[in-house]
Amino acid sequence: MKNVSRIIPCCAADTSGVCSALYELGGMTVVHDASGCNSTYATHDEPRWYDMHSMIFISALTELDAILGDDEKLIADVTAAAHDLRPRFIAVCGSPMPMMTGTDFDAAAAEIERRTGIRTLAMHTNGTHSYIPGASEAFCAIAKEYVRPAAETVPGGVNILGATPLDLGLTGTAESLRAWLRESGFRVVSCFAMGDKLDSLMQAASAQVNLVISQTGLAAAQYLYDAFGIPYVCGLPVGAQFSAVIAKALRSAAKTGTCSFPCAQGNSAAHGAVTVIGESIISGSVAAEAAMQTGKPVRVICPLPFDAACMNGVTESPASEEEIARDLAGNPPETVIADPLYRYILPQGTRHMELPHFAFSGRCFDRRIPDLCGKQFASFIKEI
């Protein structure tokens, strides 16, 4: 069954995606939930929780609130907390129980905004989806709400879209990416959303091009393209050869206004010697670098939502434990690059190159998450 797993974990949920995307922006994010969403997020999905405080709370929904449909309690509690903490904005999102009771988050957000005078965003999560749609909606909402036309364009200006610890971890990738952009002659206007405050994100329209480094940034990129004509390039600069491809694509996009998907170029539709399992754009980037280095066909399995353009036209990918295990067993690749917890379902004899993904294995291997844009990771790919 597609919804069954004997042993491997599921990925972070949509509520965690919202919280992660908005974490550093000075807002207050409230998950309408009894308990579990916040402890799960704070423990397993948010490595910044101890060192960087953020106004992420739960509503502490009770049985009585659910049965009586008491939205007033949520609204009053958010209003009180906003009074005490004065966030820059408020976001409210839902979990499974509000899905059951049909909570109208748009109406609740409107009422909270009326009472507090603070812009309040409704996020349409329900805890049954992955972090991808949650973070996507949050990034897109921030772009729509706060990015305004720029008086001037920053020459070589780039926005980074889709940066969360769920995909990057906290081991230096975000910092290395910024450094790489600078060294490549670009200027980072904003990063959605690690290392920048809301004020930086508000300047995003002054960029010449957007670099989409994970699927979570694609919806915001499409919005910024539609609203401001800023083209986007999908891919994470991993390894020397693929990084050069990304740099060239960014310059070309800035010049021509054309969007491109370099992350797709490494994904062979056919079964090959190497398979990468993970988020589509990052895994595609790893696959592209691996294909260029080895000359071997590399395939991406993406168990998460993805855009076909980022996967070289592939529209479906194995997603469940059973599907992935069957797929790998059917045509065992020589090497699989995947999170360590995929070890349980790899065919015997397949070489497992471990690439921890925080959104999958959480804290279990957090210290082993590589700096994807660093030199060490380039060496890792050379070992294929």
Place this chain on the structure above:
Amino acid sequence: MSTVQERPRSIRIADADGTAFFPSGLEYNTPVRGMWNIVHTGMLVPGAHQIFACAQGCLRGVILTAAEMNALDRLSWISVSEQDMYDGSLEYDIIGGCAEILHKLPEQPKIVLLFLSCIHLFAGVDFDMILRTLHEQFPQVKFVDCYMTPTMRQTVPPAFQMAAQLYAALEARPNNPKAVSIIGNDRPTDEQSELVRLIRENGFVLHDLTLCKTYDAYQRMAESALSITYTPIGRYAGEALEQRLGIPQLYLPNSFDYAQIRENYRQLCNLLGMACPDFKAEMQAADAALDAAQREIGSTAVAIDFTAVTRPFELALLLCEHGFSVKYVIADAAGEERAALDRLRTLCPDLEILSAVNVNMLHLHDEPHEPVLAVGQKAAYYFATDHFVNIVVNGGYYGFAGIQALAKLMTEAFREPKDSRTVLRHKGLGCASCLL
């Protein structure tokens, strides 16, 4: 907007009215992870396999709990989608999912703890039918209904329900008048405690789930003539077991009040037909240990939180009476401790009660603090101190020996700092962890 907080994070104990101190509201979650959750607890049953059926957001926490304790092979899951909620397939998804998981396991477990979630109960899922059908398909496996239902925490908290279900697979067997069990605890009771020594030294067999290594040892708990409980959670579990198997329960609360402790032992000895010592030496030893600790710790502020001990106000009172400078108790309610609370109101009217979850606690960790000796992980985090007693749920300590041990732990914590960042992130204190 006014600068006065609408939902203050603390109150003076003198102003505390009733036993629930703060209005409910949004809640903050500290980054301390020592308290056990239902996955940790379920792992106590030897050979049990846990299956969780719930939405992805809820699943993630339980799966990674198992992963961190190196026990992923003992937990499987069935996710619930929006579609499942509306197409009438809930029960069959669970039955089919469980069957698939059981067929894939290398060997059949003796017990399956099957957890449903809030949305299942809200949807009126027929749990009895699910269990009945699974039993028909897998007659050699015991299926125990378990609940991950935090929405219902004000009716039956999940931790209470879980503690009760731990013993749901026990099968009735002939009573052994020389066997007793300790029920509902998540760690072994200190062997040096008067409680355990009284039981063992009088020739009784002591059963305790936390000591069971095999399924047979687990089943032998059912021979007990008496279930002893000493936490509110344990009491709930003991009552459920008494109703189901008729094993009488004796609730001996883990107290810091000497009269209560003596009364506990008097009741135990009466029921088991044992001579009851006067415990004068033990009381004197506890007093001496507290006095020695106080001499060393002096006027350093002490903060106690409700995760460390089940009766933080009783502990605060005991420490105050021995000259400690207890300034803070972190607790949202006083539960069974009304008498201690009332006494503290008079003795230490300025003692500050802080909410454990109030949103205005968010920045307390970063605020300047006087040096604080913390008893408990939340207190350690909130007061940003490396000097803390690292226990949860009494740490297995009990009675006068427990007080002595706690005084020693406080002294050690005062002398030697801990790496709080590393210690506090360990999920389920006492469990294995891949993070260490």
